[in-house]
Every structure is written in C-alpha cells, then in structure tokens.
Amino acid sequence: MAPNPNLRRLREAGVSIWLDTLSRELLETGEFAELIDDYGVTGATSNPTIFAKAITDSDRYDDQLRKLVAGGERDLQELFFSLALDDIRAAAGLLRPAYEDGGGSDGFISFECTPDLADDTEATIAQATDLWQRLGQPNVMIKVPGTAAGLPAIEELTRRGVNVNITLLFSVERYEQVIDAYLRGLSARADAGEPVDTITSVASFFLSRIDTKADALLDPGSPARGQVALASARVAYQRYRAKFAGPGWERLRDRGARRQRPLWASTGTKNPAYSDVLYVAELIGPDVINTMPEKTLRAFADHGAVARTVDANPDDAERMLAAAAVGGLDLAAVTAQLEREGVSAFCDSYHQLLACIEHKLTTVSARP
Secondary structure (H helix, E strand, C coil), rough: CCHHHHHHHHHHHHHEEEEEECHHHHHCCCCHHHHHHHEEEEEECCCCCHHHHHCCCCCCHHHHHHHHHCCCCCCCHHHHHHHHHHHHHHHHHHHHHHHHCCCCCCCCEEEECCHHHCCCHHHHHHHHHHHHHHHHCCEEECCCCCCCCCCHHHHHHHHHHCCCCEEEEHHHHHHHHHHHHHHHHHHHHHHHCCCCCCCEEEEEEEEHHHHHHHHHHHCCCCCCCHHHHHHHHHHHHHHHHCCCCCCCHHHCCCCCCCCCEEEEEECCCCCCCCCHHHHHHHCCCCEEEEEEEEHHHHHHHHHCCCCCCCCCCCHHHHHHHHHHCCCCCCCHHHHHHHHCCCHHHHHHHHHHHHHHHHHHHHHHHCCC
C-alpha cells in the first residue's frame, strides 16, 4: 500500500493509481520505482505524444539508436519500436509485483498502436498482435483507439487473448459499444473453449478535454461549466455496472473473465479556476483506474480528500447532462470532434517523433 495516507485511502476506496507518462529518464533515475514505492502507483500509460517528448527531449536513447543503426536498421518506425518497447519492458518489470499481488487485475503498462492506423481495422489488428507478441509480458496492454474502426479490432484482439486498453473515449455511447466489443470477444473465445481468465482490458475515458470544449460553448453562468466531463464519467460508470451484470456476464465470470474496468484519463485540470484534483476527487469508487499526470498525483498526495463520489448521486449526472443539452450543448458533436482531434494530435506527435529520430540518425552516425 502507498505510504502516503491520502493515496493509501484512495486505493482503499477502490481506485488503482496509474501514472500518465513514461520515459527512460523516469526509469533510469529510479523515479518511477519511487512513485511505485512511495505513491502507490500500480500502472502507467504511454502514447505517441509521451514518447515524442521523451525521445525528443533526451539523449538517453542515443547510444541505443547508434547501435541499432550500426546493425543496419534504418526504418524509422522500427527504430521507434526498438527504443520504446525497451522502456515498456522495463516498466513492466517494475510493475510485475503489483500484477502478481492483484491476481492479474492491476500492474499494467500500456503501449499504443501507431495513430496512423486509427481508421484501419485490419492494420490495427495486425500491428497490435505483433506488438503483443514482441513484448511477451502478461502485464502489458496494447492501446487501440475507440474509433468506429477500432471496435471490431477490440473484439478480434480480445478473441485472440490480447490485453487491450481502449483509448480516446469521450462519449458514453461509444463507451457502451467498446464494452460490447470486449464482451463479444470474450464470448467468442469462451465458445471456442479457450481460456478467458488471463485477459485484462480497460476503457480509457478522457475527461478534462471534454470540459475545455464544453465550457467554451456554454454560457458563462451555466451550472454545467466544469461538470460535463464528471457527469459523463458518472453515467459511464453506471453503464459499466449494468453491462457487467446478468446471466450473459455471469457465464463469462464463472469461467474467470474479468470486467473491463473504466479508466479516467486526461485527469490533469486544465482550467486554473477548478480544483487541481477535480478529476480524481470527484470520481472515486470501486473498480476504477485513474491515470494521473505526476503533478496531479503529487497534488492529491498533498491535499486530496477521499470519499465515494463516482456514484454518490447517479441521477444528478443524468440531470446535469440534460441541463447542458437544454442550454444548447450538443454533446454528441463535441465528443465526435474530440475523437477526431485526439487522433489528429497523436498523428502529429507520431510524425514529430519520426522526424526527431531521423534527425538523431545524422547526429549519432556522425559520432565516432
């Protein structure tokens, strides 16, 4: 358990604490291990933006890059995979005790499919399967965006026994489709007589980006300002509880299947007028995961309060979304736009990353 009392209470309330970043610097300096030991971190996520920053801002990858180039590798994507997957493996090793202690329900590190495949189902399946096999660790997840093309990929990857972290979720409706895809994959696997007790999946619901977009569209005095993301997450949590219940789920559960836990992502507060721990303190409850930026993690350790808030007033969440709609907010349009912007931003980061590696090739090749 986390020595920090606020984080210990947060974990006792049912929240898994994951870190919303990863870099070789965090790993090599021992800071990642410190966050595990002293802050109760039991998981971490990565994405193209995170790795673009890690590799661009550091020379810690240069020696490995030089060796790869000396060995004849020049493909930029393969060079990226070689660098990044080593970080993922190292993080998986540090998180393995949490995985073992949690019986396979916690202690995961995620690596994302390249964002240029977000709208290509077959290519996503192929790359995710390859990454899963290359990593070869039980406490790794492959991130797949929750786009329309991602849904059949989630189902097929689950059927193949791949741990999937569904990313870039903004709408409750798409979240329900993601749960259904996971359940179809589990059912197909069970029907084929294959084990389902080794599979773990999470669905990453992005929050602060929703409020940033919604607040700009709501009247300044609207009570829905700063509340739309929280209300969406609370409704999503109720859908999670409903979907993983009943005879269909119980059949899978009896074979050892795990629920696909909701994960709160984008939980760093962007509006300085709001609490710096808003998207942690207001979404506490059993079975949830919160991936926090390090700043948010340390803030909650310092002054976070713990109470069961994710389902304290479930009807209020529905009423808040209804009030926002009456106030003119087209949430479906907002979340659709956020999904496209999220894919585009990750694509930009990925291309920046490849350009950085290409630039580094000239630098490291010139050194003796």
